[in-house]
Amino acid sequence: FYAAAAILLLAALLSACSTGSKQREPERPNIIFIMSDDHAEAAVSAYSDKLIHTPNLDRIGKEGMIFRNCFVTNSLCSPSRATILTGQYSYRTGARDNSFSMQLNPGITTFPMLLRQAGYQTALVGKWHLRTKPEGFDYSSILNDQGQYYNPDFITGADTARVHGYVTNIIMDKAIGWLSAQRDDSKPFCLMIHNKAPHRNWLPDSADLDAFEKDLPLPESLYDDYTGRGRAAHEQMMNIGKNLHLLSDLKVNAASKGPKGNWLIGEFNRMDSAQRNRLIRFYMSRDAAVDTVKMTPRERIAWRYQRYIKDYLRCIRAVDRNVGRLLAYLKEKGLMDNTLIVYTSDQGFYLGEHGWFDKRFMYEESLHTPLMMRYPPLIKAGSVSDAPVMNLDLPETFLDLAKVQIPDSMQGASLKPLLAGKTPDNWRKGIYYHYYEYPGWHAVKRHFGIRTQRYKLIHFYYDVDEWELYDLEKDPHEMLNVYKDPAYSAVKDTLTQELYRLQHQYGDSYELAEKILQHDKTMFNRYKN
Numbered sequence: 001f002y003a004a005a006a007i008l009l010l011a012a013l014l015s016a017c018s019t020g021s022k023q024r025e026p027e028r029p030n031i032i033f034i035m036s037d038d039h040a041e042a043a044v045s046a047y048s049d050k051l052i053h054t055p056n057l058d059r060i061g062k063e064g065m066i067f068r069n070c071f072v073t074n075s076l077c078s079p080s081r082a083t084i085l086t087g088q089y090s091y092r093t094g095a096r097d098n099s100f101s102m103q104l105n106p107g108i109t110t111f112p113m114l115l116r117q118a119g120y121q122t123a124l125v126g127k128w129h130l131r132t133k134p135e136g137f138d139y140s141s142i143l144n145d146q147g148q149y150y151n152p153d154f155i156t157g158a159d160t161a162r163v164h165g166y167v168t169n170i171i172m173d174k175a176i177g178w179l180s181a182q183r184d185d186s187k188p189f190c191l192m193i194h195n196k197a198p199h200r201n202w203l204p205d206s207a208d209l210d211a212f213e214k215d216l217p218l219p220e221s222l223y224d225d226y227t228g229r230g231r232a233a234h235e236q237m238m239n240i241g242k243n244l245h246l247l248s249d250l251k252v253n254a255a256s257k258g259p260k261g262n263w264l265i266g267e268f269n270r271m272d273s274a275q276r277n278r279l280i281r282f283y284m285s286r287d288a289a290v291d292t293v294k295m296t297p298r299e300r301i302a303w304r305y306q307r308y309i310k311d312y313l314r315c316i317r318a319v320d321r322n323v324g325r326l327l328a329y330l331k332e333k334g335l336m337d338n339t340l341i342v343y344t345s346d347q348g349f350y351l352g353e354h355g356w357f358d359k360r361f362m363y364e365e366s367l368h369t370p371l372m373m374r375y376p377p378l379i380k381a382g383s384v385s386d387a388p389v390m391n392l393d394l395p396e397t398f399l400d401l402a403k404v405q406i407p408d409s410m411q412g413a414s415l416k417p418l419l420a421g422k423t424p425d426n427w428r429k430g431i432y433y434h435y436y437e438y439p440g441w442h443a444v445k446r447h448f449g450i451r452t453q454r455y456k457l458i459h460f461y462y463d464v465d466e467w468e469l470y471d472l473e474k475d476p477h478e479m480l481n482v483y484k485d486p487a488y489s490a491v492k493d494t495l496t497q498e499l500y501r502l503q504h505q506y507g508d509s510y511e512l513a514e515k516i517l518q519h520d521k522t523m524f525n526r527y528k529n
């Protein structure tokens with residue numbers, strides 16, 4: 001009897017040890033999806049510490065996995081959001097651009113709908129930026145269109161109400177408020193927290209105005225003159241030197257009334273006098289410290305860059321601080337280990353590279369987007385993945401972890417094996433991209449292309465017919481188009497074939513691009529008249 005009891009005890013101890021060493025994966029994790037707007041990798045210190053320190057955001061990646069090669073299908077707001085919801089490319093979601101087609105195709109399936117059907121409690125707070133009303137959520141409180149930084153309006157169900165305060169703080173107040181007051185403990189939840197920040201026109205919380213006293217390092221390609229590139233790079237309108245507005249973007253002479261309809265004046269009109277005075281005093285004191293008249297053209301670009309980047313980074317400080325608040329709350333409630341926490345952006349952004357702000361191009365800074373995930377039962381702390389992943393993969397990953405069947409309509413792949421430390425041998429080798437909003441804001445021409453680990457091939461069309469090829473290993477900043485270089489002719493052929501193969505695989509084609517173009521032209525003319 002004693003021998004039998006000892007064996008049983010030993011067996012019990014061994015099984016306790018084995019479950020104790022690895023946390024057991026809960027049946028279905030909670031999901032917290034945090035997405036900022038226009039947050040470039042270069043402004044997350046887990047990716048690069050040159051510009052800003054973001055300790056709270058970094059925690060998500062460092063205690064989980066940092067994806068160093070996450071790409072978007074179409075570097076623009078509504079299209080990216082639609083892709084994340086549906087797991088499909090822009091020509092299938094309906095939301096190809098931010099203007100005529102900002103609507104999801106009727107009846108299209110989104111991952112929150114499926115999670116909700118499968119018993120998840122679902123909530124959405126913050127920027128939505130689709131004309132389709134949020135569906136599949138038990139609770140939603142969204143900004144109207146782009147929303148405002150100060151005292152923003154929130155649409156909650158059928159009500160619209162102005163909320164006093166700074167947008168990034170309010171969004172997190174609402175998210176934590178929902179978790180504490182409305183969460184149903186008997187169900188897993190999915191909470192989507194969508195920041196407005198750091199979107200243009202980069203208006204910081206007053207708490208962050210004094211940050212970044214010292215100037216920041218200038219990007220290597222700030223004075224790029226686009227030699228070695230085609231018409232698309234020459235004709236864009238997202239130049240720090242030329243296309244930023246002195247008043248609304250750079251807040252020069254902030255006390256002036258400015259032209260009617262000016263963005264900044266619109267924001268100022270919403271503020272109470274304490275909020276307004278604090279900002280005006282701050283920006284006016286900055287003006288007094290410089291004499292732009294005496295500057296050389298290069299000095300003026302550098303000065304504009306500093307004004308721009310400092311406000312951009314100040315907005316991110318508030319994002320980081322609020323994510324810190326959320327993590328503290330989750331810890332206090334014992335939710336850190338059964339919740340998948342995701343941090344990403346709707347796309348990347350130019351922080352002065354090529355002399356630019358904004359996104360849209362298939363060049364590295366806006367094609368990449370940060371992606372970090374924390375979920376201790378599955379992801380080993382300190383993991384890094386260099387595999388090419390996409391915003392397209394997110395919904396399938398969430399459904400997979402929630403043990404919900406992935407619909408055939410979705411075109412990405414679940415990241416679950418990667419999170420568990422194993423990239424499948426047949427994982428994609430190249431990613432396909434397609435951008436549509438032209439003519440439009442910032443004049444970035446329509447293009448599609450492929451990026452592999454080493455190369456990138458892009459085709460610009462509509463009012464041009466130009467190809468660009470970059471060797472990312474030799475030319476990581478994409479300063480020299482080698483498409484016509486005979487040394488690359490074999491590479492060019494292989495990539496072209498691979499591009500068409502991918503295009504076909506995803507159901508895109510020249511014919512479809514042409515059809516969409518004709519449709520957009522009709523819409524454009526109708527809108528003009």
Ligand code: SGN
Nearest residue numbers: 038076077078098200201263358441
């Ligand atoms: C606004 C901005 C643009 C920006 C688009 C799209 N202009 O129109 O600079 O590219 O949004 O941004 S602003 O003067 O109104 O700020 S997106 O993130 O929504 O796609």
Ligand code: CA
Nearest residue numbers: 037038077346
């Ligand atoms: Ca955006």
